[in-house]
Amino acid sequence: MVVEGTPKLLSTSVAEDKPNPNTANPNSRPRGDEEDEGPEEGEIVDEDESKRSSAVLLQPHPLEHPWTFWFDNFSAKSKQATWGSSMRSVYTFRTVEEFWSLYNNIHHPSKLAVGADFYCFKHKIEPKWEDPVCANGGKWTMNFQRGKSDTCWLYTLLAMIGEQFDHGDEICGVVVNVRGRQEKIALWTKNAANEAAQMSIGKQWKEFLDYNDTMGFIFHEDAKKLERAAKNRYSV
Template sequence: MGVEENLKSLSISEEGNKNPNPNVKEDEEEEPEEGEIVGEEDDSTSSSSKKGVVEQPHPLEHSWTFWFDNPSAKSKQAIWGSSMRPIYTFASVEQFWSLYNNIHHPSKLAVGADFHCFKYKIEPKWEDPVCANGGKWTVTLPRGKSDTCWLYTLLALIGEQFEYGDEICGAVVSVRGRQEKIALWTKNAANETAQQISIGKQWKELLDCNDTIGFIFHEDAKKLDKAAKNRYTI
């Protein structure tokens, strides 16, 4: 499946940061490459040369920002989104894995938490100019079962897996008492056939999801709240 190949490629840098053989010290001499002169450098020169070698990062096409909406800071009186905070912006494969491996996955988040990953400078709010005319596809999963789908969604985002990638704003995983939801936000809700349906179908395929998923306009959600109905379904 395409996302599995993407996972392998994006894992290269994560694995590359580890010592491939735990029985061999990282500072031991490696096999000389063809044409390399061996034995003519003293220890200080050799050490200095090694320290000067810097692995090049693998840049992403877009920078992305993780946002967290802390459930303990929410209240019914507070303005929606007022407790939401940007956590970190990353721009390379290495930075992504460094963050992902050191943050709680959805199954470990507190009930009421919302964790977002959006393109840099796009806020995960209806009021953001880029999101204002958009909507979202949503997948609903049992409590504690969204970790893999969340990872695959993140890899699809940062790996530019979608045909209409410019339409993508970001994604959010929402942890609730009996279920977890992953929503994929897009820019132009009214563009049904050419963009929204294509994005929904691709996302379902990437997640290997057999359930029906629906698309809600942000405008409907603002007016009707939980009574908003799906405009498109796949």
């Protein structure tokens, strides 16, 4: 799946003209033939410029931060297992090209099994409340009908890794939770108490995705203490 405007690698290979094996005289050539065997006498060829052009076309597009995909399917484990014990990192990508190579070869939310959690977090930040970077943070959450979050998941990833948020430094990562009747996409941030930054992120996220429903922001601290009884501190 390729979104219009996404940088793509261009091929620099050029097909070579091959001689016709049925030609009676391989040394003869019809008048006006445009095949060029090499520069004519006095012609200047800039080989360095040619090499530079090829290098530019093949040069990858680095992201500002490396990002890591994580996967967890807690429902497939024993109920006595500790949350996060089955979570594992999948792959870390650092360029636009690596992202698309991964995205085009992994399941989208609608194809994941019920109970699956799929994360994309800044490299070296674990998607857990206990991670020092996440400990004082919180999350914005969007809700979707089962199988309806694929496009918003992609656009969220693009906005996040493309540094489209004014307070991008506040963002830890994003997770999609696949459940029986719905899918949830949650954007995790660092400093929950920074209301101005959180409100900016929430409003921009809704604008990027053209999401019309009200969504709320829950502090991780509240979620740890109150679990499902935790209430939204902010809403947009």
